[in-house]
Amino acid sequence: MKNLVLFLSLILFQCVIAQDMPTFTRKDSLFGGLPPERTSYDVLHYDLNIKVEPDRKFISGYNEIIFKTVANTQKIQIDLFKNMKVDSIVWSKQKLMFSREFNAVFVEFPSVLKEKSEQKLRFYFSGNPLIAKRAPWDGGFVYKTDSNGKPWIGVAVQGTGASLWYPVKDSQSDEPDNGATINVAVPTGLMNVSNGRFKGSEDLKNGYTRWDWEVKNPINTYDITLNIGDYVHFWENYKGLDLDYYVLRENESKAKTQFGQVKPMMDCYQSKFGPTLFLKTDLSW
CATH class of the missing domain: 2.60.40.1730 (tricorn interacting facor f3 domain)
Structure with missing residues (x-):
């Protein structure tokens, strides 16, 4: 009886797996x-x-x-x-x-x-x-x-x-x-x-x-x-790295405030991981 239950369980398990298998075309x-x-x-x-x-x-x-x-x-x-x-x-x-x-x-x-x-x-x-x-x-x-x-x-x-x-x-x-x-x-x-x-x-x-x-x-x-x-572009260079920002014209003043966080963020990363982190990276926002 125990073997029969195990056998039926295996069949049921295989049926469930088969139903979940994707069909590749x-x-x-x-x-x-x-x-x-x-x-x-x-x-x-x-x-x-x-x-x-x-x-x-x-x-x-x-x-x-x-x-x-x-x-x-x-x-x-x-x-x-x-x-x-x-x-x-x-x-x-x-x-x-x-x-x-x-x-x-x-x-x-x-x-x-x-x-x-x-x-x-x-x-x-x-x-x-x-x-x-x-x-x-x-x-x-x-x-x-x-x-x-x-x-x-x-x-x-x-x-x-x-x-x-x-x-x-x-x-x-x-x-x-x-x-x-x-x-x-x-x-x-x-x-x-x-x-x-x-x-x-x-x-x-x-x-x-x-x-x-x-x-x-x-x-x-x-x-x-x-x-x-309708983007506007503003730019600055920080420690030899070009920072370019492209934002919707309507958000220009807000963006200049928001992206003031970029330089201290970069300083934090470079203090933890070294100055090479952004060496070959183009940062366009």
Whole structure:
């Protein structure tokens, strides 16, 4: 009798475990797996150039991907959500053939790329990225307005994946070794704040201004971001470190009071952990 009870308990336990086990799909495997189309190349740099149209909630542009092959390959996988359009993919002045399966884009080269060769392609795309329903708990763009009715836009994709809004090798196993440039054109009168160092802005004479940013170190693809709004910038140098702050215009006076805490906070950290803590860190707020 005791053995029968134990046997039935084991069956019940296995049934409960089976009910809780997730079902993995082909879509999951394409997103999380490491097939040869992903492992055959190593990303060196992303050069993201896009235009954001707040009224249409629309983005367009390209991501130039510099990569090194680590094995001979004629096909690679780049990820972009299926609701986003692939306009064209250009390599060595040629438009490449491609196919799509769920959110994976398989790019075909006209001949085999030899191992240890450096390559560059431009992936042109456009569309309306998903809008987050409850950021940051779900992924997507966040469209708000400030108290003056001006657009205030951000994006949250850590859980969902960077390919939600731009073409990328969307695997945490590969960060761009040499960082990324993020160039974002927004309606003139607004500002875009992205990762790294601000490199400058240019009035495009078409109602849009492009804001250029650069990251020189490896960066997670989901960390590449944009922040669009009616921001104001103020700056100071403290013990050799640049401190840059970007805040909504309506909050400028409050922010200057709030960020008065930064310098004593840094002194505290450096007294505990040493002066090298912030040596290579860009602090943009």
